[in-house]
Amino acid sequence: MGFLLSASQLAVRAARRRLSPVSKPKSWLSTRAAHLGDTNILLMGPPGAGKTTVGKIVAFKLGLPIVDVDDDVLETTWKMPVAAKLAAVGGERFLEEEGQALCNFSASRCVVSLSGSNPLHAEAMQHVRESGLVVYLDVDSEDVIHRLARMKLNRIVGQEAGVSMRDILLYRKQFYEKWLDVRVLCGAGDTVEEVAEKVLKAVDRYKNHDEETYVSTRGKSAEPSSQKKHFSDVVVEGLAADGGLYVPEKGFPRLDAREWLRLAAMSYPERALVLLEKCIHPQDVSALDLRAMVMTAYGSNFSSEAVAPVKHLMSNQYIQELFHGPTASFKDLALQLMPQLFAHCLPPMCNYLILVATSGDTGSAVLSGFSRLSSGDRRRTGVLVFFPEDGVSEIQKLQMTSCREGNAKAVSVHADFDFCQRSIKRMFGEAGLTGHLAVEYATVLSTANSINWARLLPQVIYHSSSYLDLCRDEVIKFGDPIDVCIPTGNFGNAMSAVYAKQMGIPIRKIICASNHNRVVADFIATGEYDLRGRPLMLSHSPAIDILKSSNLERFVHHVSGADSRLVEDLFTRLDTQLLFRVPERLLGQLQREVLAGWCSEDDCLAAIQSVHMQTGYLMDTHTAVAKVVADRLQDGSCPVVLCATAHYGKFAPSVFKALRIQNAPEDPVEQLERLGVCASGPEIHREMVECLKEGGGRKHEVCRPDYGVLVEQVESMIEDSFIKVT
Structure with missing residues (x-):
């Protein structure tokens, strides 16, 4: 017969194990638990994560019974302390017997504190997961190690001789991430009360998808x-x-400083996963599915293990290289x-x-x-x-x-x-x-x-990551400001920096850099968006040859305090009259959020040559636009990150012109190889070269500029x- 706790037994044990002195749960907290139905809240994490203590607080605030698997399931089943059982049977046998005991456990409407090793037994976790919501207490490893040291526990289940506690915690993380429904990211030094409140908020969020x-x-x-x-x-x-x-x-959800500092020590895919979990509801995309997607997206298809590395350029200027993906573009x-x-x-x-x-x-x-x-x-x-x-x-x-x-x-x-x-x-x-x-x-x-x-959201990650890299490398301390300078066409890249700032990244100014199609720069300066009689001029930086910046609509919505009526009026006017002007009060708000400037074609090419002569580093034409505008508008009082949105090889003829190299080869592959010899960095983009070798000489379809023809293509x-x- 399965191990089953009756409601009365659970209530007695809960009463005996609650923290004291405490007052009765507030009525709203009891109501908070009502929408859980028969679901359990299952707290998962490593030994020393605080599952037992946090579980007591959460259970009390929700008016629910608390079950501790170590005390209420394992020791009751085995009739001996967990430590004694481990000593008697050894690690491998212990995990199997622990898992079988959990398979026989059944309860509902409880807060359950799992053991640190429960997630290593797949059958047991599948069983308990069907009864509740698995909340992973993602606690800083150093906090865990210090707590275990205070508990005088220097070995945990599955730890072999010669294996450090840090290594075993890292090994176990893969199992915790396999079973979680909701992650609670704990900052270094978070108290159990703070963690418990995060658990309550996470459960609320999960249950309130609507x-x-x-x-x-x-x-x-x-x-x-x-x-x-x-x-x-x-x-x-x-x-x-x-x-x-x-x-x-x-x-956007906002992270506190301790949570951001946890992310600073993580890899780019790990940062992306945590931040996206906070922005995408788990009932839309489960944590397990999201993890698989993120690890696929930012894996071996990027030539840099760092994915979006930040490198020092000169003085207070840093470059975030966003071109290491398969097509050499951000x-x-x-x-x-x-x-x-x-x-x-x-x-x-x-x-x-x-x-x-x-x-x-x-x-x-x-x-x-x-x-x-x-x-x-x-x-x-x-x-x-x-x-x-x-x-x-x-x-x-x-x-x-x-x-x-x-x-x-x-x-x-x-x-x-x-x-x-x-x-x-x-x-x-x-x-x-x-x-x-x-x-x-x-x-x-x-x-x-x-x-x-879904296209804009992932861009928030790399703006956050650039700041975290500067913190990790001790260029700044968390809380110090930085500026970012972004080659700007459709305003999506700039808008994602606005959202990173909303999440808590201390970006002081977002600097929008335009080429001679300077519609965004003019708009930020005057508050007037005017497309009348304004032809699009081709440039050396074609990715920002745009006059109608779609994501500017999101920016106006943001700075106007979500005034949808104003947004509709302005952008309807733009569609019908090719012109709108924002109210004066809104212009001031726009200018507090962003700076904007533009540069000429000659200035763009001169910047490529100048940086190459001084450092050996080779910029593409879009990064050069950012460099010119940052030099003009950024005051030097804090670091500025230039978004390097493409590899220089994508615009090889313009780069040859900038470097004043005569007799440049006509073949695109030869162009890339020739430029690679000239540059101390970044390296030649191998996947782009392979793509050009395979696809060279193919013809493609060309349409006349007629809406009906494009519909026929569709x-x-x-x-x-x-x-x-x-």
Whole structure:
């Protein structure tokens, strides 16, 4: 017969084990427990994590019984202390008998403090997990080691002779992350009371999925429950039905300094996982699924183990290299993850065509990211990229057009990026077109541009990570300010820095750097966004050759205090009149959040040459724009991180021009190899070279600048990719 505690037994034990002196639970705390139903709260973590003490506090505040597995299950079953059992049977046998005892345990509506070794027994954890919510107390290893030392416990189950406590804790972490439903990140030195409060908040969040919603920048803040949008909805939809962009209704979660310092010691994938868990509700994407996605996204496909390393450039300037992904662009940081999130959130009965407008880097990054999905997901997902035929570099064009995997292709247009982006947004807004595709082909349109929330969210990670790297390397102490300078076109990269700041990263100023298409710089200076008679001018930095910055809408929504009526009015005017002006009070707020400047083509090339002469480091043309603007606008009183958004090899002809190298080779592969010899850093991008070798000489499709022609491309792509519904 299974080990079963009756309600009366649990109540007696709970009363005997509660902390004292304490007052009775407040009524709201009892109500807090009511929505748990029969679910247990299962506290998991290493020995010394504080599970027993935290469990007592949580149980008291919720008015629930507390069960300690060591005392109430194991010792009751074995009729001897746990330590004595371990000494009698040894580690391997102990784990098996401990697991079997847990398999016979049954209880409901309890707070259960698991033993530190329970997660090592898969059958036992599967059994108890079915009865409750597994909350992982992710405690700093140094705190655990100090507590175990105070407890005079220098060995734990499974620790062999010669293996340090630190190593065994690291080994066990993989098992804790396998079983968790919710992580509670504990800062170094957190008290048990602070940890208990974090547990209560984490349980509240898990059980209140309906409260973690998204709204359109142009929509009402309160929607009927039937129309509430969650993470999985906005990932698939991309653009809101009213033409606005989705944002989290309650903003971003904020971490405290001790939590950030925990992240400083972690790798990039570990940082990404913890931060994304806080931003994506586990009922949209489970912790286990999210972990698998993150480890796949930021693994061997990045040439740098650091993923997005920060390097000193000169004086107070640092460069964050965001180009170590497979397509040599910062877009990889989002687009190696976003397709996995998208596929996970897809409803089961539809096909999806991802439409992308790109000014260069997004196209190849989207094609690369979606090509890495499983074969089943690729069969339901098509990708169609539109790019300006004369508005991208030759290497960017080759990267996009060389992709021939699955339902994916790139088509160029004799127009600029803004035409491509405007056409795609128009398609989303035409009910006749979207309805026809849904009925005839069971196909829904979506997007992977930075208007899609799942595309923007991962970019918050690298802005946070750059600050943490500077803390880890003792350039700054946590709390010291930094500035960031970002080559700015569609404003997504800048907006993600705004969100990193909202999460608690001490970014003082976000500096937006434009080329001679300086619409963002002019807007920040004057509050007027004016596209009338403003032609798009090609530049050496084509990825920021953009006049209509989509994510600026999210920024105006942010600084206006979520004034959706104002946002709708302004951006409707921009669509119809090509002009809007923000109120004076809002202009001041904009300028408090960001600085903005621009540089000429000559200044851009001169910066590449100057930095190369002084340091040997070779920048691409976009990073050079950031360098010029940072030199002009940043006051030198704190470090500034320049976002290096692409590898110099993607814009080789411009870099040759900057370095004044005569007789540059015409072959793109030879160009990359020649530049690699010139640079002390960064190294040549091997995956980009291989892509060009394989895809060189291929022809691609070119369209005239006609909206109807682009619609025909969409229908043709769907006909080729998906079976017609009969």
